[in-house]
Amino acid sequence: MGKKLIVYYSYTNNTKKIAEKIQMATGADICEIETVKPYTGDYNSVVEQGKQEVDRGFKPAIKPLNVNLGDYDTIIIGTPVWWYTYAPSVATFLSKYDLSGKTIIPFATNGGWIGHTLKDIQNSCKDAIVTNAIDIRFDMDKMVTPEANLNGWINCL
Numbered sequence: 001m002g003k004k005l006i007v008y009y010s011y012t013n014n015t016k017k018i019a020e021k022i023q024m025a026t027g028a029d030i031c032e033i034e035t036v037k038p039y040t041g042d043y044n045s046v047v048e049q050g051k052q053e054v055d056r057g058f059k060p061a062i063k064p065l066n067v068n069l070g071d072y073d074t075i076i077i078g079t080p081v082w083w084y085t086y087a088p089s090v091a092t093f094l095s096k097y098d099l100s101g102k103t104i105i106p107f108a109t110n111g112g113w114i115g116h117t118l119k120d121i122q123n124s125c126k127d128a129i130v131t132n133a134i135d136i137r138f139d140m141d142k143m144v145t146p147e148a149n150l151n152g153w154i155n156c157l
């Protein structure tokens with residue numbers, strides 16, 4: 001499938017843990033999306049700020065990626081679910097970078113309400129092949145999706 005890159009955003013590290021597990025298993029390159037302005041305050045205030053950002057379609061500035069996307073055929077994109085869709089920082093990534101012609105494999109960590117996240121990624125990557133998406137459920141920082149399901153998915157990457 002050519003060269004693979006894992007690109008992810010993570011606020012409370014669930015998505016980061018999965019991204020690192022994929023990296024260990026596949027040897028793919030890995031790159032974190034970071035906002036220029038960090039989210040601050042307690043968890044509930046970030047949940048509220050996230051709602052306002054998702055509702056407005058806000059795209060926060062993100063730091064430049066330290067990779068050249070042109071080097072990769074397959075991009076594994078990881079996002080937490082924020083208000084039934086991908087995180088605003090991932091919205092910035094998807095709008096800023098040209099993913100046309102690439103194979104996109106999404107994974108979305110969430111607390112049980114994935115909403116339209118995977119469909120939204122599909123719609124935002126119109127000129128790419130979006131395939132093999134996975135919904136990974138957590139209860140706070142504990143993974144609820146069976147480990148075997150995740151491992152089975154990783155083995156197919």
Ligand SMILES: Cc1cc2nc3c(=O)[nH]c(=O)nc-3n(C[C@H](O)[C@H](O)[C@H](O)COP(=O)(O)O)c2cc1C
Binds near residue numbers: 046138
């Ligand atoms: C702003 C915000 C909005 C969230 N909205 C949802 C949601 O709509 N559905 C859901 O199942 N979980 C939601 N969650 C929970 C996260 O998706 C879940 O904890 C995820 O695994 C966090 O990933 P992270 O640790 O990589 O940031 C939300 C969390 C935050 C901070």
